[in-house]
Amino acid sequence: MNDSALETRRGRAARRARPGRTWRTVRDSRWGWLLAVPAVGLIGGFVLYPALNTLLYSFTDFNGLTPASWVGMRQYTTLATDPVFHRTLLNSALITVVVTVLLVCLPLPVAYWIHRGIPFRRFFRTVLYLPVVVPIIVSSVAWKWMLDEGGLVNHVLLTLGIVDEPVSWLSDPGWAIWSVAGVIVWRAFGIYLLIYLAGLSTLPDEHFEAAAIDGAGHVRTFANIVVPQLRGSIVLSSVIAFVAAMRTFDEIYVLTGGGPVNASKNTAYYIWESAFSFFKFGYGSAMAVVLLVIVLGLVLLGLRLAKGAR
Amino acid sequence: MEPIQRRNLLRGGSLILVAGMVSACGVFGGTSGGTDSPGSASGSGPVSLEFWTINLKEGYTPYIEGAISRYEQDNPGTTIKWVDIPDFEQTQSKLLAAISGGATPDVVNMTPFILPKFAATGAVYSLDELTPDTASIAAEYNPGLWDAGVIDGKPYAIPFYGSVSALIYNTELFGKAGLDPDKPPANWDEVFAAAKKIHEKTGASGFVQTLDDFDDAGNPSDILAGQAGAPLLSPDGKKAAFATPEAVAHLEQYATGVKEGWIDRTSVNGGVMDGAKVLAQGKTAMVFLGPWILRWLEDNTDAETFKKFRVAVHPEGAGGAANGFLQHFAIPKASKNPKQALDFARYFSSTVLELAKQAPVLPGVESIAEDPYFQSTPETKVIVEQEVKFYWPKHPAVAELFAALRTEFQAALLGDKTSEAALQDAAREWDRILANGQ
Numbered sequence: 001m002n003d004s005a006l007e008t009r010r011g012r013a014a015r016r017a018r019p020g021r022t023w024r025t026v027r028d029s030r031w032g033w034l035l036a037v038p039a040v041g042l043i044g045g046f047v048l049y050p051a052l053n054t055l056l057y058s059f060t061d062f063n064g065l066t067p068a069s070w071v072g073m074r075q076y077t078t079l080a081t082d083p084v085f086h087r088t089l090l091n092s093a094l095i096t097v098v099v100t101v102l103l104v105c106l107p108l109p110v111a112y113w114i115h116r117g118i119p120f121r122r123f124f125r126t127v128l129y130l131p132v133v134v135p136i137i138v139s140s141v142a143w144k145w146m147l148d149e150g151g152l153v154n155h156v157l158l159t160l161g162i163v164d165e166p167v168s169w170l171s172d173p174g175w176a177i178w179s180v181a182g183v184i185v186w187r188a189f190g191i192y193l194l195i196y197l198a199g200l201s202t203l204p205d206e207h208f209e210a211a212a213i214d215g216a217g218h219v220r221t222f223a224n225i226v227v228p229q230l231r232g233s234i235v236l237s238s239v240i241a242f243v244a245a246m247r248t249f250d251e252i253y254v255l256t257g258g259g260p261v262n263a264s265k266n267t268a269y270y271i272w273e274s275a276f277s278f279f280k281f282g283y284g285s286a287m288a289v290v291l292l293v294i295v296l297g298l299v300l301l302g303l304r305l306a307k308g309a310r
Numbered sequence: 311m312e313p314i315q316r317r318n319l320l321r322g323g324s325l326i327l328v329a330g331m332v333s334a335c336g337v338f339g340g341t342s343g344g345t346d347s348p349g350s351a352s353g354s355g356p357v358s359l360e361f362w363t364i365n366l367k368e369g370y371t372p373y374i375e376g377a378i379s380r381y382e383q384d385n386p387g388t389t390i391k392w393v394d395i396p397d398f399e400q401t402q403s404k405l406l407a408a409i410s411g412g413a414t415p416d417v418v419n420m421t422p423f424i425l426p427k428f429a430a431t432g433a434v435y436s437l438d439e440l441t442p443d444t445a446s447i448a449a450e451y452n453p454g455l456w457d458a459g460v461i462d463g464k465p466y467a468i469p470f471y472g473s474v475s476a477l478i479y480n481t482e483l484f485g486k487a488g489l490d491p492d493k494p495p496a497n498w499d500e501v502f503a504a505a506k507k508i509h510e511k512t513g514a515s516g517f518v519q520t521l522d523d524f525d526d527a528g529n530p531s532d533i534l535a536g537q538a539g540a541p542l543l544s545p546d547g548k549k550a551a552f553a554t555p556e557a558v559a560h561l562e563q564y565a566t567g568v569k570e571g572w573i574d575r576t577s578v579n580g581g582v583m584d585g586a587k588v589l590a591q592g593k594t595a596m597v598f599l600g601p602w603i604l605r606w607l608e609d610n611t612d613a614e615t616f617k618k619f620r621v622a623v624h625p626e627g628a629g630g631a632a633n634g635f636l637q638h639f640a641i642p643k644a645s646k647n648p649k650q651a652l653d654f655a656r657y658f659s660s661t662v663l664e665l666a667k668q669a670p671v672l673p674g675v676e677s678i679a680e681d682p683y684f685q686s687t688p689e690t691k692v693i694v695e696q697e698v699k700f701y702w703p704k705h706p707a708v709a710e711l712f713a714a715l716r717t718e719f720q721a722a723l724l725g726d727k728t729s730e731a732a733l734q735d736a737a738r739e740w741d742r743i744l745a746n747g748q
Contacts, residue, residue, distance in 0.1 A: 064406045065431035148584075149575060150593060171579040173724065257522075260579040260720040276403050278710045279427050 058285035064275075068282065075286035084262055085270065085287065091177055092246055092266040092291075098181045099245040103192050104237050106185070111196035112226050116218070125197070129190035136187065140254035143183045144170065147255070173263035176256045180264050183251050188244065192237050199233035200226070235306045239299055246295050267291050357388045357647050359654055360415040364401055364637060367394035370668060377661040381654060388650065395419075405642075409433060414644040416651035417658070419470060419637050422458050422702055423709060429466045430706040434640040436464040440652045447656070452676045454698035455636050461704045467638035468655045469674025471662050473600035475532065475633040476692045477622045478607075483595040487511040494596075494622040498537050501596070501625050502563050502572075508595045509572035516567070517596035518574040518585040521716045521723075530715040532598075532633045533560065535701040539628025542703050543744075550740035553733040556628065561722055561729040568723045578723050590615070598624060600635070601670040601689035621689045623696055631699035638674070666690070672698065707743050714739040 058075055060068035079085050110128070114121045131139060146152040147169035154166040169179040207229070211221045227234070249268045252258055258265030258273070265273075267287060275284035366374055378390045393415065395401045402424050408414045420428070428434045437444050444465050448456050451469050459467030481491035487508040495501040505516020521530055534540045538560035540552040567573030574594045576584050586603050588594045590611050597603070601621050608616050624632040639655035641648050662673040663681055670689045673679050684690045703711060715736050722732035 063427075063431065065409065065428065065433045150588075150591065168575055171575050173726075176579075256579060257581075259717070260724060261717055261726060273713070276406075277713070278707065280710075 054285045054288050056285075057282050058289045060282045062281040062285070063279045064281050065279070071282065075283050076290075078283065079286055079290060084265070085267070087262050088265050088267040088270040089294075091262075091264060092248075092268070094177060095181050095184070095248055095266055096242060096245040098178070099184050099188075099248075100238060100241040102181075102185045103188055103241040103245075104234060107189055107192040107237075108196050108227070108230070108234070109222060111193050111200055112218075112222050114193075115197060115200040125193070128193050131187045132190040134187075136250040137254060139187055140183065140251050143186075143251075144255050147179055170256050171260055173260050176260060176264040180248070180251050180255055183255065184245065184248055187251075188241070192241065195233050195237050195240075196230060199230045203229050231306075235303070238302060238306075242299065242302070243295060246291065355387065357385075357650050358391060359388065359417060359645075359647060359651055360391045360393060361654065361658075362393050362395060362401070362405075362415040362418040364395050364419045364421070365397055366419075367396075370665065373661075373664050373668065377658060377664070381657055385650075388654075390654065409642065409644065412644065414642040416641065416645040416647055417639050417655045418642060420467065420640045421637060422635070422700065422704070425459060425467055425638070425640060426461055426704050426708055427706040428640065428642075429461045429464075432643060434466055434642055435645075435648055435652075436466055437468070437641075437652065438464055440641065440649055450676065451659075451674050452672065452679070452698065454631070454634050454700055455638070455672070455674050458634070458636055458700040458702075458704070459638050459640075467640045468652070468659050470637040470639055470659050471665060471674055472634050472636035472672035472698060473602060474672050474693050474696055474698050475536075475598050475624045475635075476601050476689075476696070477596060477624055478589065478599055478601070478603060479596045479620055479622065480589065480592065480594075480618050481620050482618045483508055483512055483514055483592070487595070491620065494620075495625050496623075497626045498560070498563075502567070505567060505572040505596070506570075509570070512595075514592065515574035515588075515594040516572040517598070518580070518588050518594050519564070519577050519598060520580045520582060520585045521577065521719050522581045529712065530719050531701045531703075531712070532627075533564065533719075536629040536631070536633050536699070537625075537627035539630075542701065543705075547703070547705070548744055550737035550744070553730075553737040558730045558733055561719070561733060564719075565722050565725065565729055569725060578720055589619075592618075598633075601692060604689050605669055621692055623692050629699060629701065630697070632696040634672075634698035634700050636672075636674070636700070705744070707746075710743050711740055714743065 059070060061071050062068035114124055149166040149168055157163045169175050207225050211225050247268050248266055252264055252269045256264040258269050271284045271287045274280045374392060378392055382388055395404055455469035455472045459465055477494055479494055484491040489504055495504045508514060508516045534552045534557050535542050538557040540554040540557035542552050544551045568575055574588055576588050585597050586606060589597045590607055607619055641651045645651050659674045663678050666673060670693055672693045679694045684694045718732040718736035721727040722729045
């Protein structure tokens with residue numbers, strides 16, 4: 001322990017010994033707590049209370065209409081043998097992997113491209129961000145029409161000779177889930193673009209100038225300057241994209257309804273269906289708890305890996 | 311410093327995650343609507359009734375407000391607060407939230423999709439609890455629509471209006487296929503034959519029959535019970551009974567049709583309006599929907615296209631009656647004036663002629679269907695000229711039962727399973743759901 005640390009401790013002890021200071025500390029502390037009350041109240045009322053309720057209801061057979069009965073672990077043992085739940089977990093994983101990878105990787109070079117001062121950069125930035133401000137329900141309905149067998153997407157593909165016959169984007173089990181993932185990526189692309197643009201704006205120009213003097217091209221600068229320096233933005237994007245993808249609901253609801261044959265039904269959709277369509281709130285709560293544990297576990301693991309790689 | 315920041319981040323993140331997931335499930339809470347004995351507010355001072363309808367504000371406000379105004383004039387001291395829920399799926403969650411918050415409406419427009427659950431849990435009154443006269447009240451209503459609200463022998467709802475499945479077809483495609491537009495298919499063998507011919511001659515599909523929840527859009531209960539004549543449940547209601555050879559053969563026709571293209575693929579994963587859209591675009595020749603869809607077709611196609619569409623009675627199936635879907639009124643247990651609420655519900659169902667003149671619907675009150683207006687147009691004629699039957703199982707788990715059936719139907723239509731295996735798997739799933747009860 002060095003001297004300055006000891007001095008500091010002594011100084012603190014001396015300040016604590018002075019009565020006026022102690023009262024001020026207490027008074028300040030009270031004000032601090034008082035000012036925190038609204039936030040604590042909001043978090044407690046709108047986050048903690050529902051969360052604990054969800055956990056509690058996962059041990060009951062609550063149906064939303066009659067008082068709940070305690071059923072212990074029954075909802076969880078049912079989940080263990082429910083093939084639809086297993087399918088939704090797989091679908092959640094597929095959607096999440098594809099969406100997270102694409103949303104973390106694709107906007108980064110585009111952001112760099114825009115940041116380097118391409119012509120019409122404002123135009124590109126606006127156009128790429130536009131899907132974010134369109135209500136999800138509106139954009140999903142538009143995509144439903146475009147992905148229809150007789151819709152715009154097939155029309156373009158047929159006209160260009162890329163396909164010989166219309167693709168059943170939404171009614172073919174092999175395509176439905178990827179169509180949903182594609183729409184999610186299209187809609188959320190702008191958010192991640194903004195995160196990366198914000199990150200790029202904090203990088204000193206000297207780095208880019210030094211790279212240019214050293215003869216590094218765009219690709220090398222991107223790989224050796226941008227990617228390492230934006231590690232924080234990349235980790236943040238990964239966490240946000242991962243959590244958002246695991247919770248995907250609106251696009252599935254509008255585009256496929258989870259079908260056909262549960263091919264695009266994810267766990268978030270199944271939670272909603274169980275609770276609000278089947279009135280099985282206890283079962284839906286158990287699924288929500290399982291999903292929470294999975295998401296939290298994977299986020300923690302991801303952050304640990306990210307720290308280890310640093 | 312850094313580990314602390316990360317821990318805080320994770321704590322905050324975890325809370326947000328919990329909140330997000332919980333928000334997917336809504337706020338869990340609430341109890342039953344209460345079991346107080348029904349009160350009688352008639353003539354005992356000012357009465358205020360809250361009245362919920364489903365998606366009637368747009369286009370029907372003058373009708374609703376006019377009818378409410380007349381009731382208020384005829385019943386001094388009674389005021390009606392009208393609340394319109396934009397779509398039927400929201401009715402369910404809003405009603406749950408209202409019951410949880412103890413602020414339930416007095417009269418609520420329900421669908422048969424949710425009534426059994428509310429009845430089974432005691433959240434709505436059996437009409438027997440409010441009046442000793444249910445037999446004479448029942449006699450006023452269309453038997454098929456009244457029966458839809460009778461669960462385990464007790465009536466729980468007053469029919470408002472119904473929708474009867476009819477055949478809507480494109481005369482131009484019929485003509486191009488060499489079929490007589492004046493002689494639309496009268497039974498399902500003729501439907502399949504016409505569909506094959508239309509596809510062969512024009513390239514368009516013969517028909518769309520989507521597998522979604524609405525009966526008048528041709529959901530699986532219609533295909534099994536209405537068209538193939540298979541009973542959905544065993545007589546005691548505890549087992550699935552639809553996996554009959556007739557049902558397997560009928561479903562096989564659908565699977566073949568989708569595979570060969572004479573049944574539109576939209577049938578597999580589309581909804582009511584998806585089917586209507588395919589008809590409007592001239593990509594299919596027939597749909598089986600309530601004549602109300604003509605209003606949508608008129609609004610969404612040009613005059614020349616709209617002229618091509620014609621309506622006919624629903625093709626006769628082995629079930630012997632056309633599919634019916636309906637809206638009815640139930641009285642939540644938490645109503646403070648349930649008897650007055652019942653009186654208002656009966657009154658409102660008697661005003662449907664005015665509604666029918668704006669949209670072709672089948673009145674719940676049988677005598678209204680005898681009004682000459684219903685003979686004035688083809689679409690109103692088909693509504694009252696068909697016998698209506700409600701083929702759905704009136705079970706609290708009806709949504710779960712249909713979800714299981716729909717999934718297996720999709721597997722059959724996509725060729726993932728044989729029709730026989732799909733129906734047997736669906737029957738096993740129904741048995742499991744029925745055994746668990748709700």
